[in-house]
Amino acid sequence: MTYAYLGPEGTFTQAALRRVAPGGQGRPFPTVPAALDAVRRGDCEAAVVPLENSVKGVVPVTMDQLVSAELHITAEVEVPVTFTLMARPGTGLDSVTEVLSHPHALDQCARWLAEQLPEARLRPVDSTAAAAREVAEAASAAGVAAVAAPLAADLYGLASLATGIGLRAGAVTRFVSVAPAWFPPARTWLDRTSLLVNPGDGPGRLVDILTEFCSRDIEVSRLHSWPTGDRLGSYRYFIDIDGHIENPPVREAVSAIAGLGAGARFLGSYPRWGRRPEELVHTGPAGAPVSLPPTRSPHPGA
Template identity: 50%
Template sequence: MPPSPSPTRFAYLGPEGTFAEAALSRAIATPEGRRDPQPSVAAALGAVRSGDADAALVPLENSVEGSVPATMDGLADGEPLVITREVFLDVAFVLAVRPGTALADVRSVASHPHALAQTVGRLRDLLPGVTPLPTTSTAAAAAAVAAGQVDAAVCAAIAADRYGLEALFDDIADHAGAVTRFVLVQAPGPLPAPTGNDKTSLTAVVGDRTGALLELLQEFAVRGISLTRIESRPTRQRLGVYSFSLDCEGHVADPRVGEALAALHRMCDDVRFLGSYPRADGRDNRPVGDTSSDAAFADAETWLARVRAGEV
Protein backbone atom coordinates (compact mmCIF):
# COMPACT_ATOMS: atom_id res chain seq x y z
CA MET A 1 0.00 0.00 0.00
CA PRO A 2 1.50 3.37 -0.99
CA PRO A 3 2.17 5.86 1.80
CA SER A 4 -0.55 8.41 2.52
CA PRO A 5 0.15 11.98 1.43
CA SER A 6 1.26 14.21 4.26
CA PRO A 7 -1.66 16.13 5.77
CA THR A 8 -1.89 19.80 4.89
CA ARG A 9 -5.24 20.74 6.46
CA PHE A 10 -5.25 20.58 10.26
CA ALA A 11 -8.01 21.00 12.81
CA TYR A 12 -7.29 21.59 16.48
CA LEU A 13 -9.10 22.42 19.70
CA GLY A 14 -9.48 26.19 19.46
CA PRO A 15 -9.87 29.04 19.47
CA GLU A 16 -6.47 30.48 18.61
CA GLY A 17 -4.08 30.56 21.53
CA THR A 18 -4.85 27.15 23.06
CA PHE A 19 -2.25 24.69 24.24
CA ALA A 20 -3.47 22.53 21.35
CA GLU A 21 -2.32 25.17 18.87
CA ALA A 22 1.10 25.22 20.55
CA ALA A 23 1.26 21.42 20.41
CA LEU A 24 0.29 21.45 16.73
CA SER A 25 3.11 23.89 15.99
CA ARG A 26 5.50 21.50 17.71
CA ALA A 27 4.17 18.51 15.78
CA ILE A 28 4.19 20.21 12.38
CA ALA A 29 7.50 21.94 11.76
CA THR A 30 6.47 23.69 8.55
CA PRO A 31 4.17 26.73 8.72
CA GLU A 32 2.60 25.70 5.43
CA GLY A 33 -0.90 24.31 5.22
CA ARG A 34 -4.22 25.33 6.73
CA ARG A 35 -4.86 25.30 10.48
CA ASP A 36 -8.47 25.61 11.58
CA PRO A 37 -9.41 26.07 15.25
CA GLN A 38 -12.52 24.17 16.29
CA PRO A 39 -14.87 24.90 19.20
CA SER A 40 -14.62 21.42 20.74
CA VAL A 41 -12.79 18.10 20.56
CA ALA A 42 -15.85 16.58 18.89
CA ALA A 43 -15.79 19.28 16.21
CA ALA A 44 -12.07 18.75 15.56
CA LEU A 45 -12.55 14.99 15.15
CA GLY A 46 -15.67 15.62 13.08
CA ALA A 47 -13.69 17.78 10.66
CA VAL A 48 -11.49 14.77 9.86
CA ARG A 49 -14.46 12.43 9.53
CA SER A 50 -16.22 14.81 7.15
CA GLY A 51 -13.12 15.37 5.04
CA ASP A 52 -12.84 19.06 5.94
CA ALA A 53 -9.44 18.36 7.55
CA ASP A 54 -6.70 15.83 6.91
CA ALA A 55 -5.77 15.53 10.59
CA ALA A 56 -6.80 16.82 14.01
CA LEU A 57 -4.66 17.62 17.04
CA VAL A 58 -6.53 17.00 20.31
CA PRO A 59 -5.59 16.49 23.99
CA LEU A 60 -5.73 12.91 25.29
CA GLU A 61 -4.44 13.06 28.87
CA ASN A 62 -2.79 15.29 31.43
CA SER A 63 -0.20 14.29 34.02
CA VAL A 64 -2.24 15.89 36.82
CA GLU A 65 -5.88 15.51 35.83
CA GLY A 66 -5.74 12.30 33.80
CA SER A 67 -7.60 11.53 30.60
CA VAL A 68 -9.76 13.85 28.52
CA PRO A 69 -13.15 12.08 28.28
CA ALA A 70 -14.22 13.95 25.16
CA THR A 71 -11.21 12.61 23.25
CA MET A 72 -11.48 9.08 24.63
CA ASP A 73 -15.18 8.87 23.76
CA GLY A 74 -14.69 10.62 20.43
CA LEU A 75 -12.14 8.01 19.34
CA ALA A 76 -14.17 5.07 20.67
CA ASP A 77 -17.39 6.10 18.89
CA GLY A 78 -18.21 7.19 15.36
CA GLU A 79 -16.32 6.48 12.16
CA PRO A 80 -12.87 4.98 12.90
CA LEU A 81 -9.88 7.29 13.29
CA VAL A 82 -6.27 6.41 14.07
CA ILE A 83 -3.51 8.14 16.00
CA THR A 84 -0.43 8.77 13.87
CA ARG A 85 1.63 10.82 16.29
CA GLU A 86 1.76 11.92 19.93
CA VAL A 87 3.07 15.23 21.28
CA PHE A 88 3.94 16.05 24.90
CA LEU A 89 3.67 19.69 25.96
CA ASP A 90 4.68 21.30 29.25
CA VAL A 91 1.69 23.23 30.55
CA ALA A 92 1.91 26.48 32.54
CA PHE A 93 -0.97 28.79 33.42
CA VAL A 94 -1.27 32.53 33.98
CA LEU A 95 -4.14 34.52 35.49
CA ALA A 96 -4.91 36.93 32.65
CA VAL A 97 -7.01 40.10 32.81
CA ARG A 98 -7.75 43.14 30.67
CA PRO A 99 -5.05 45.83 31.00
CA GLY A 100 -5.59 48.01 34.04
CA THR A 101 -7.57 45.39 35.98
CA ALA A 102 -6.43 44.87 39.57
CA LEU A 103 -6.90 41.64 41.52
CA ALA A 104 -9.53 43.39 43.69
CA ASP A 105 -11.56 44.07 40.52
CA VAL A 106 -11.86 40.39 39.58
CA ARG A 107 -15.35 39.07 40.32
CA SER A 108 -15.36 36.18 37.82
CA VAL A 109 -12.79 33.78 36.41
CA ALA A 110 -13.13 31.16 33.67
CA SER A 111 -11.16 28.39 31.97
CA HIS A 112 -11.30 24.83 30.69
CA PRO A 113 -12.30 22.36 33.46
CA HIS A 114 -8.88 20.68 33.36
CA ALA A 115 -7.13 24.02 33.83
CA LEU A 116 -9.45 24.97 36.67
CA ALA A 117 -8.79 21.64 38.38
CA GLN A 118 -5.03 22.18 38.11
CA THR A 119 -5.23 25.68 39.64
CA VAL A 120 -8.04 25.25 42.19
CA GLY A 121 -5.77 25.88 45.19
CA ARG A 122 -4.16 29.06 43.88
CA LEU A 123 -7.50 30.42 42.68
CA ARG A 124 -8.99 29.80 46.13
CA ASP A 125 -6.14 31.79 47.67
CA LEU A 126 -6.15 34.60 45.11
CA LEU A 127 -9.90 34.89 44.57
CA PRO A 128 -11.71 33.67 47.68
CA GLY A 129 -15.46 33.52 47.19
CA VAL A 130 -15.23 33.57 43.36
CA THR A 131 -16.72 30.50 41.69
CA PRO A 132 -14.75 29.56 38.54
CA LEU A 133 -16.73 29.18 35.31
CA PRO A 134 -16.00 26.34 32.82
CA THR A 135 -15.34 27.05 29.14
CA THR A 136 -14.56 24.86 26.14
CA SER A 137 -10.87 25.82 26.19
CA THR A 138 -8.36 28.04 27.96
CA ALA A 139 -8.20 30.31 24.92
CA ALA A 140 -12.00 30.62 24.87
CA ALA A 141 -11.72 31.93 28.42
CA ALA A 142 -9.14 34.49 27.31
CA ALA A 143 -11.42 35.55 24.46
CA ALA A 144 -14.27 35.96 26.93
CA VAL A 145 -12.12 38.24 29.08
CA ALA A 146 -11.17 40.34 26.05
CA ALA A 147 -14.88 40.62 25.18
CA GLY A 148 -15.72 41.80 28.69
CA GLN A 149 -17.81 38.72 29.52
CA VAL A 150 -15.67 37.68 32.51
CA ASP A 151 -12.94 39.43 34.46
CA ALA A 152 -10.12 36.89 34.39
CA ALA A 153 -8.99 33.73 32.63
CA VAL A 154 -6.70 30.86 33.51
CA CYS A 155 -4.87 30.32 30.25
CA ALA A 156 -1.55 29.98 28.48
CA ALA A 157 0.70 33.01 28.14
CA ILE A 158 0.29 32.73 24.35
CA ALA A 159 -3.48 33.17 24.74
CA ALA A 160 -3.04 36.24 26.94
CA ASP A 161 -0.80 37.80 24.30
CA ARG A 162 -3.13 36.77 21.46
CA TYR A 163 -6.14 38.48 23.05
CA GLY A 164 -4.36 41.59 24.36
CA LEU A 165 -4.48 40.64 28.03
CA GLU A 166 -1.89 40.96 30.75
CA ALA A 167 -0.89 38.38 33.35
CA LEU A 168 -1.58 39.33 36.95
CA PHE A 169 0.17 36.14 38.12
CA ASP A 170 2.40 33.62 36.36
CA ASP A 171 2.70 29.87 37.01
CA ILE A 172 -0.46 29.53 39.08
CA ALA A 173 -0.73 25.72 38.81
CA ASP A 174 -1.01 23.87 42.10
CA HIS A 175 1.50 21.29 40.86
CA ALA A 176 4.42 22.57 38.79
CA GLY A 177 5.65 20.60 35.82
CA ALA A 178 2.32 19.42 34.43
CA VAL A 179 2.44 17.84 30.98
CA THR A 180 -0.39 17.28 28.52
CA ARG A 181 -0.27 14.53 25.92
CA PHE A 182 -1.80 15.46 22.58
CA VAL A 183 -2.45 13.11 19.67
CA LEU A 184 -2.57 13.75 15.93
CA VAL A 185 -5.52 11.83 14.49
CA GLN A 186 -6.25 10.93 10.87
CA ALA A 187 -8.60 8.74 8.85
CA PRO A 188 -7.47 5.09 8.59
CA GLY A 189 -4.74 4.47 6.02
CA PRO A 190 -1.14 3.27 5.81
CA LEU A 191 0.36 3.28 9.29
CA PRO A 192 3.62 4.90 10.34
CA ALA A 193 6.43 2.39 9.88
CA PRO A 194 7.74 0.65 13.02
CA THR A 195 10.65 2.49 14.67
CA GLY A 196 11.48 -0.06 17.36
CA ASN A 197 10.13 2.30 20.04
CA ASP A 198 6.42 2.56 19.35
CA LYS A 199 3.04 2.58 21.06
CA THR A 200 -0.22 0.99 19.99
CA SER A 201 -3.60 2.30 21.16
CA LEU A 202 -6.98 0.57 21.15
CA THR A 203 -10.30 0.28 22.90
CA ALA A 204 -11.81 -3.05 23.89
CA VAL A 205 -15.30 -3.83 25.17
CA VAL A 206 -15.38 -6.85 27.48
CA GLY A 207 -18.48 -8.77 28.46
CA ASP A 208 -20.12 -8.58 31.88
CA ARG A 209 -18.58 -11.77 33.21
CA THR A 210 -16.19 -12.76 35.97
CA GLY A 211 -12.53 -12.53 34.98
CA ALA A 212 -13.11 -10.70 31.69
CA LEU A 213 -10.57 -7.97 32.41
CA LEU A 214 -8.03 -10.49 33.65
CA GLU A 215 -8.39 -12.43 30.40
CA LEU A 216 -7.70 -9.23 28.45
CA LEU A 217 -4.60 -8.42 30.50
CA GLN A 218 -3.25 -11.95 30.18
CA GLU A 219 -3.11 -11.66 26.38
CA PHE A 220 -0.49 -8.94 26.83
CA ALA A 221 1.32 -10.47 29.79
CA VAL A 222 1.95 -13.87 28.20
CA ARG A 223 3.56 -12.13 25.22
CA GLY A 224 5.78 -9.85 27.27
CA ILE A 225 3.94 -6.68 26.20
CA SER A 226 3.87 -3.82 28.70
CA LEU A 227 0.84 -1.56 29.02
CA THR A 228 1.59 2.15 29.42
CA ARG A 229 -2.04 3.18 30.10
CA ILE A 230 -5.36 1.49 30.82
CA GLU A 231 -8.63 2.97 32.00
CA SER A 232 -12.30 2.21 31.72
CA ARG A 233 -15.16 4.17 30.22
CA PRO A 234 -18.87 3.31 30.32
CA THR A 235 -20.26 2.17 26.98
CA ARG A 236 -23.56 3.92 27.82
CA GLN A 237 -25.39 0.71 26.87
CA ARG A 238 -26.12 -0.63 30.36
CA LEU A 239 -24.52 -0.70 33.78
CA GLY A 240 -21.64 -3.18 34.05
CA VAL A 241 -20.47 -3.07 30.42
CA TYR A 242 -17.24 -1.10 29.99
CA SER A 243 -14.92 -0.05 27.23
CA PHE A 244 -11.24 -0.25 28.20
CA SER A 245 -8.96 2.30 26.57
CA LEU A 246 -5.33 1.25 26.60
CA ASP A 247 -1.88 1.88 25.20
CA CYS A 248 0.74 -0.83 24.93
CA GLU A 249 4.37 -0.86 23.90
CA GLY A 250 5.12 -2.02 20.36
CA HIS A 251 3.70 -1.73 16.84
CA VAL A 252 0.85 -3.72 15.33
CA ALA A 253 3.37 -4.91 12.72
CA ASP A 254 5.33 -6.63 15.52
CA PRO A 255 4.32 -10.32 15.56
CA ARG A 256 3.63 -10.46 19.28
CA VAL A 257 1.56 -7.25 19.30
CA GLY A 258 -0.40 -8.35 16.25
CA GLU A 259 -1.06 -11.73 17.86
CA ALA A 260 -2.28 -10.07 21.07
CA LEU A 261 -4.71 -7.85 19.15
CA ALA A 262 -5.99 -10.84 17.21
CA ALA A 263 -6.58 -12.67 20.50
CA LEU A 264 -8.55 -9.68 21.84
CA HIS A 265 -10.63 -9.67 18.67
CA ARG A 266 -11.61 -13.26 19.43
CA MET A 267 -12.44 -12.80 23.11
CA CYS A 268 -13.84 -9.27 23.39
CA ASP A 269 -17.29 -8.05 22.42
CA ASP A 270 -15.63 -5.34 20.34
CA VAL A 271 -12.11 -4.09 19.62
CA ARG A 272 -11.23 -0.82 17.91
CA PHE A 273 -7.65 -0.29 16.74
CA LEU A 274 -6.60 3.33 17.33
CA GLY A 275 -3.16 3.34 15.77
CA SER A 276 0.52 2.46 16.09
CA TYR A 277 2.92 5.40 16.18
CA PRO A 278 6.37 6.47 17.44
CA ARG A 279 6.70 6.90 21.18
CA ALA A 280 7.40 10.53 22.11
CA ASP A 281 7.57 10.60 25.91
CA GLY A 282 11.35 10.25 26.05
CA ARG A 283 11.23 6.69 27.36
CA ASP A 284 12.33 3.47 25.74
CA ASN A 285 10.16 0.38 25.48
CA ARG A 286 11.00 -2.20 28.11
CA PRO A 287 13.35 -5.02 27.08
CA VAL A 288 11.56 -8.20 26.03
CA GLY A 289 12.68 -11.63 27.22
CA ASP A 290 14.03 -14.20 24.79
CA THR A 291 10.80 -16.23 24.75
CA SER A 292 8.65 -13.16 23.98
CA SER A 293 10.84 -11.49 21.35
CA ASP A 294 9.64 -10.99 17.80
CA ALA A 295 12.36 -13.38 16.67
CA ALA A 296 10.98 -16.07 18.99
CA PHE A 297 7.48 -15.54 17.60
CA ALA A 298 8.78 -15.73 14.01
CA ASP A 299 10.69 -18.91 14.80
CA ALA A 300 7.56 -20.44 16.35
CA GLU A 301 5.51 -19.56 13.25
CA THR A 302 8.12 -21.16 11.00
CA TRP A 303 8.12 -24.32 13.14
CA LEU A 304 4.32 -24.50 13.08
CA ALA A 305 4.28 -24.10 9.30
CA ARG A 306 6.68 -27.03 8.97
CA VAL A 307 4.48 -29.17 11.26
CA ARG A 308 1.37 -28.35 9.24
CA ALA A 309 3.23 -29.21 6.05
CA GLY A 310 4.18 -32.62 7.44
CA GLU A 311 7.85 -31.70 7.84
CA VAL A 312 8.13 -32.78 11.47
Protein backbone atom coordinates in the same frame (compact mmCIF):
# COMPACT_ATOMS: atom_id res chain seq x y z
CA MET B 1 -1.81 19.76 5.88
CA THR B 2 -4.80 21.25 7.74
CA TYR B 3 -5.47 20.19 11.32
CA ALA B 4 -8.80 20.68 13.06
CA TYR B 5 -8.36 21.48 16.75
CA LEU B 6 -10.39 22.33 19.82
CA GLY B 7 -10.44 26.12 19.70
CA PRO B 8 -10.69 29.03 19.90
CA GLU B 9 -7.16 30.20 19.11
CA GLY B 10 -4.91 30.14 22.15
CA THR B 11 -6.13 26.91 23.79
CA PHE B 12 -3.80 24.27 25.18
CA THR B 13 -4.93 22.17 22.20
CA GLN B 14 -3.49 24.74 19.80
CA ALA B 15 -0.25 24.59 21.80
CA ALA B 16 -0.34 20.79 21.30
CA LEU B 17 -0.89 21.21 17.57
CA ARG B 18 2.18 23.45 17.33
CA ARG B 19 4.24 20.73 18.99
CA VAL B 20 2.91 17.77 17.04
CA ALA B 21 2.88 19.46 13.63
CA PRO B 22 5.06 22.57 13.74
CA GLY B 23 4.36 23.38 10.08
CA GLY B 24 0.68 22.39 10.06
CA GLN B 25 -2.19 24.75 9.37
CA GLY B 26 -4.68 24.90 12.23
CA ARG B 27 -8.44 25.38 12.04
CA PRO B 28 -10.29 25.89 15.34
CA PHE B 29 -13.61 24.12 16.14
CA PRO B 30 -15.82 24.75 19.17
CA THR B 31 -16.04 21.12 20.33
CA VAL B 32 -14.16 17.82 20.01
CA PRO B 33 -16.99 16.19 17.98
CA ALA B 34 -17.04 19.18 15.59
CA ALA B 35 -13.27 18.90 15.07
CA LEU B 36 -13.51 15.16 14.34
CA ASP B 37 -16.54 15.65 12.06
CA ALA B 38 -14.39 17.98 9.96
CA VAL B 39 -11.93 15.10 9.51
CA ARG B 40 -14.69 12.61 8.67
CA ARG B 41 -16.08 15.00 6.06
CA GLY B 42 -12.60 15.48 4.61
CA ASP B 43 -12.54 19.24 5.36
CA CYS B 44 -9.38 18.68 7.42
CA GLU B 45 -6.77 15.93 7.04
CA ALA B 46 -6.39 15.35 10.78
CA ALA B 47 -7.52 16.67 14.17
CA VAL B 48 -5.69 17.33 17.43
CA VAL B 49 -7.80 16.65 20.51
CA PRO B 50 -7.11 16.13 24.25
CA LEU B 51 -7.19 12.49 25.40
CA GLU B 52 -5.98 12.38 29.00
CA ASN B 53 -4.89 14.67 31.80
CA SER B 54 -2.62 13.79 34.72
CA VAL B 55 -5.11 15.22 37.24
CA LYS B 56 -8.54 14.60 35.69
CA GLY B 57 -7.81 11.35 33.81
CA VAL B 58 -9.32 10.59 30.43
CA VAL B 59 -11.34 13.17 28.51
CA PRO B 60 -14.84 11.65 28.20
CA VAL B 61 -15.90 13.38 24.99
CA THR B 62 -12.77 12.20 23.17
CA MET B 63 -13.19 8.64 24.45
CA ASP B 64 -16.80 8.60 23.21
CA GLN B 65 -15.66 9.83 19.80
CA LEU B 66 -12.91 7.22 19.50
CA VAL B 67 -15.43 4.49 20.27
CA SER B 68 -17.88 5.59 17.63
CA ALA B 69 -15.59 6.96 14.94
CA GLU B 70 -13.67 5.07 12.28
CA LEU B 71 -10.61 7.20 12.95
CA HIS B 72 -7.08 6.26 13.94
CA ILE B 73 -4.58 7.84 16.30
CA THR B 74 -1.51 8.82 14.29
CA ALA B 75 0.54 10.77 16.86
CA GLU B 76 0.62 11.76 20.51
CA VAL B 77 2.02 14.83 22.26
CA GLU B 78 2.21 15.93 25.88
CA VAL B 79 1.76 19.56 26.91
CA PRO B 80 2.39 20.93 30.43
CA VAL B 81 -0.75 22.60 31.79
CA THR B 82 0.82 25.85 32.94
CA PHE B 83 -1.89 28.27 33.97
CA THR B 84 -1.01 31.94 33.55
CA LEU B 85 -2.89 34.96 34.91
CA MET B 86 -2.92 37.59 32.16
CA ALA B 87 -4.40 41.05 31.65
CA ARG B 88 -4.06 44.06 29.36
CA PRO B 89 -0.60 45.58 29.53
CA GLY B 90 -0.43 48.12 32.36
CA THR B 91 -2.84 46.24 34.65
CA GLY B 92 -1.25 45.52 38.03
CA LEU B 93 -2.04 42.42 40.10
CA ASP B 94 -3.37 44.75 42.84
CA SER B 95 -6.04 46.15 40.56
CA VAL B 96 -7.55 42.84 39.43
CA THR B 97 -11.20 42.61 40.53
CA GLU B 98 -12.49 39.94 38.17
CA VAL B 99 -10.92 36.73 36.81
CA LEU B 100 -12.30 34.86 33.80
CA SER B 101 -11.54 31.30 32.77
CA HIS B 102 -12.88 27.83 32.02
CA PRO B 103 -14.44 26.31 35.18
CA HIS B 104 -11.74 23.57 35.35
CA ALA B 105 -8.98 26.17 35.21
CA LEU B 106 -10.64 28.30 37.91
CA ASP B 107 -10.95 25.14 39.98
CA GLN B 108 -7.28 24.22 39.51
CA CYS B 109 -6.18 27.76 40.40
CA ALA B 110 -8.71 28.28 43.23
CA ARG B 111 -6.13 28.16 46.02
CA TRP B 112 -3.73 30.65 44.43
CA LEU B 113 -6.58 33.02 43.53
CA ALA B 114 -8.02 32.84 47.08
CA GLU B 115 -4.61 33.74 48.55
CA GLN B 116 -3.55 36.40 46.08
CA LEU B 117 -6.87 37.88 44.96
CA PRO B 118 -9.32 37.12 47.78
CA GLU B 119 -11.68 39.91 46.70
CA ALA B 120 -11.76 39.10 42.99
CA ARG B 121 -14.92 37.76 41.42
CA LEU B 122 -14.40 34.52 39.44
CA ARG B 123 -16.43 34.25 36.24
CA PRO B 124 -16.59 30.94 34.30
CA VAL B 125 -16.51 31.14 30.49
CA ASP B 126 -16.37 28.53 27.67
CA SER B 127 -12.61 28.09 27.43
CA THR B 128 -9.34 29.53 28.72
CA ALA B 129 -8.75 31.08 25.29
CA ALA B 130 -12.23 32.65 25.25
CA ALA B 131 -11.36 34.24 28.62
CA ALA B 132 -8.16 35.74 27.18
CA ARG B 133 -9.99 36.99 24.09
CA GLU B 134 -12.72 38.59 26.18
CA VAL B 135 -10.13 40.43 28.28
CA ALA B 136 -8.38 41.60 25.11
CA GLU B 137 -11.55 42.71 23.32
CA ALA B 138 -13.73 44.07 26.15
CA ALA B 139 -14.63 47.76 25.84
CA SER B 140 -13.76 48.24 29.49
CA ALA B 141 -11.16 45.76 30.68
CA ALA B 142 -9.96 47.65 33.74
CA GLY B 143 -9.34 45.18 36.56
CA VAL B 144 -10.24 42.15 34.43
CA ALA B 145 -7.82 39.23 34.03
CA ALA B 146 -7.92 35.77 32.46
CA VAL B 147 -6.42 32.43 33.47
CA ALA B 148 -5.21 30.75 30.27
CA ALA B 149 -2.35 29.01 28.50
CA PRO B 150 0.84 31.06 28.07
CA LEU B 151 0.24 30.91 24.30
CA ALA B 152 -2.97 32.94 24.73
CA ALA B 153 -1.06 35.94 26.13
CA ASP B 154 1.02 36.12 22.94
CA LEU B 155 -1.99 35.67 20.66
CA TYR B 156 -4.18 38.27 22.32
CA GLY B 157 -1.51 40.81 23.27
CA LEU B 158 -1.91 40.37 27.02
CA ALA B 159 0.74 40.66 29.73
CA SER B 160 1.46 37.84 32.16
CA LEU B 161 0.85 38.77 35.82
CA ALA B 162 1.75 35.37 37.29
CA THR B 163 2.44 31.93 35.88
CA GLY B 164 2.26 28.35 37.17
CA ILE B 165 -0.65 29.24 39.46
CA GLY B 166 -2.36 25.81 39.22
CA LEU B 167 -2.61 23.49 42.20
CA ARG B 168 -0.64 20.76 40.45
CA ALA B 169 2.59 22.29 39.23
CA GLY B 170 3.49 19.28 37.07
CA ALA B 171 0.08 18.76 35.45
CA VAL B 172 0.32 17.48 31.90
CA THR B 173 -2.26 16.81 29.19
CA ARG B 174 -1.77 14.19 26.50
CA PHE B 175 -3.19 15.11 23.10
CA VAL B 176 -3.55 12.87 20.08
CA SER B 177 -3.67 13.53 16.39
CA VAL B 178 -6.50 11.60 14.76
CA ALA B 179 -6.90 10.87 11.03
CA PRO B 180 -8.96 8.59 8.80
CA ALA B 181 -5.81 6.86 7.48
CA TRP B 182 -5.71 3.09 7.43
CA PHE B 183 -1.94 2.95 7.39
CA PRO B 184 -0.18 3.71 10.67
CA PRO B 185 3.00 5.83 10.64
CA ALA B 186 6.13 3.82 9.90
CA ARG B 187 7.67 1.85 12.75
CA THR B 188 10.31 3.47 14.96
CA TRP B 189 12.15 1.95 17.90
CA LEU B 190 9.76 3.45 20.40
CA ASP B 191 6.11 3.17 19.42
CA ARG B 192 2.80 2.79 21.12
CA THR B 193 -0.28 0.88 19.93
CA SER B 194 -3.81 1.72 21.07
CA LEU B 195 -6.56 -0.89 21.05
CA LEU B 196 -10.23 -0.94 21.98
CA VAL B 197 -11.15 -4.32 23.44
CA ASN B 198 -14.57 -5.67 24.35
CA PRO B 199 -13.96 -8.68 26.59
CA GLY B 200 -17.59 -9.67 26.30
CA ASP B 201 -18.88 -11.35 29.40
CA GLY B 202 -17.48 -9.26 32.27
CA PRO B 203 -13.91 -8.16 32.88
CA GLY B 204 -12.89 -11.63 34.10
CA ARG B 205 -11.90 -12.38 30.50
CA LEU B 206 -9.75 -9.27 30.60
CA VAL B 207 -7.09 -11.24 32.44
CA ASP B 208 -6.78 -13.67 29.52
CA ILE B 209 -6.46 -10.70 27.18
CA LEU B 210 -3.79 -8.96 29.26
CA THR B 211 -1.90 -12.24 29.62
CA GLU B 212 -1.47 -12.32 25.83
CA PHE B 213 0.63 -9.16 26.18
CA CYS B 214 2.49 -10.11 29.37
CA SER B 215 3.46 -13.54 28.10
CA ARG B 216 5.15 -11.80 25.14
CA ASP B 217 6.87 -9.17 27.32
CA ILE B 218 4.72 -6.42 25.87
CA GLU B 219 4.25 -3.62 28.39
CA VAL B 220 0.67 -2.46 28.98
CA SER B 221 0.98 1.26 29.68
CA ARG B 222 -2.70 2.19 30.03
CA LEU B 223 -6.03 0.52 30.64
CA HIS B 224 -9.31 2.43 30.84
CA SER B 225 -12.82 1.11 31.15
CA TRP B 226 -15.56 2.74 29.11
CA PRO B 227 -19.26 1.82 29.34
CA THR B 228 -20.77 0.00 26.37
CA GLY B 229 -24.12 1.54 27.35
CA ASP B 230 -25.86 -1.81 26.97
CA ARG B 231 -26.29 -2.67 30.63
CA LEU B 232 -24.88 -1.88 34.05
CA GLY B 233 -21.37 -3.26 34.50
CA SER B 234 -20.78 -3.78 30.76
CA TYR B 235 -17.52 -2.13 29.72
CA ARG B 236 -15.04 -2.08 26.90
CA TYR B 237 -11.40 -1.21 27.53
CA PHE B 238 -8.95 1.19 25.95
CA ILE B 239 -5.56 -0.50 26.13
CA ASP B 240 -2.23 1.14 25.23
CA ILE B 241 0.70 -1.18 24.74
CA ASP B 242 4.33 -0.50 23.91
CA GLY B 243 5.36 -1.40 20.37
CA HIS B 244 4.12 -1.04 16.79
CA ILE B 245 1.44 -3.24 15.24
CA GLU B 246 4.11 -4.37 12.74
CA ASN B 247 6.24 -5.85 15.53
CA PRO B 248 5.68 -9.63 15.33
CA PRO B 249 4.91 -10.08 19.08
CA VAL B 250 2.34 -7.25 19.01
CA ARG B 251 0.75 -8.64 15.88
CA GLU B 252 0.63 -12.15 17.41
CA ALA B 253 -0.88 -10.88 20.64
CA VAL B 254 -3.62 -8.97 18.82
CA SER B 255 -4.41 -12.02 16.68
CA ALA B 256 -4.52 -14.21 19.79
CA ILE B 257 -6.99 -11.81 21.40
CA ALA B 258 -9.25 -11.97 18.37
CA GLY B 259 -8.95 -15.76 18.70
CA LEU B 260 -10.27 -15.51 22.26
CA GLY B 261 -13.53 -14.24 20.80
CA ALA B 262 -13.05 -10.77 22.26
CA GLY B 263 -13.86 -7.81 20.06
CA ALA B 264 -10.56 -6.01 19.43
CA ARG B 265 -10.30 -2.86 17.34
CA PHE B 266 -7.01 -1.34 16.24
CA LEU B 267 -6.94 2.39 17.08
CA GLY B 268 -3.43 3.15 15.85
CA SER B 269 0.33 2.72 16.17
CA TYR B 270 2.40 5.87 16.54
CA PRO B 271 5.72 7.09 17.98
CA ARG B 272 5.73 7.54 21.73
CA TRP B 273 6.00 11.18 22.76
CA GLY B 274 9.43 12.25 23.95
CA ARG B 275 11.35 11.26 20.84
CA ARG B 276 12.10 14.14 18.50
CA PRO B 277 11.53 13.29 14.83
CA GLU B 278 15.25 13.33 14.09
CA GLU B 279 15.80 10.73 16.82
CA LEU B 280 13.27 8.35 15.35
CA VAL B 281 14.75 5.39 13.54
CA HIS B 282 12.43 4.34 10.79
CA THR B 283 12.73 0.60 10.25
CA GLY B 284 10.34 0.40 7.34
CA PRO B 285 9.85 2.57 4.27
CA ALA B 286 8.07 5.73 5.41
CA GLY B 287 4.38 5.63 4.63
CA ALA B 288 4.54 2.07 3.32
CA PRO B 289 1.15 0.44 3.65
CA VAL B 290 0.88 -2.12 6.42
CA SER B 291 -1.47 -5.03 6.07
CA LEU B 292 -3.35 -5.05 9.33
CA PRO B 293 -4.06 -8.27 11.19
CA PRO B 294 -7.66 -9.52 11.13
CA THR B 295 -8.70 -7.70 14.29
CA ARG B 296 -11.66 -5.68 13.10
CA SER B 297 -14.28 -6.31 15.69
CA PRO B 298 -16.64 -9.23 15.22
CA HIS B 299 -18.83 -7.38 17.77
CA PRO B 300 -20.11 -4.20 16.14
CA GLY B 301 -20.04 -2.32 19.44
CA ALA B 302 -16.53 -3.27 20.49
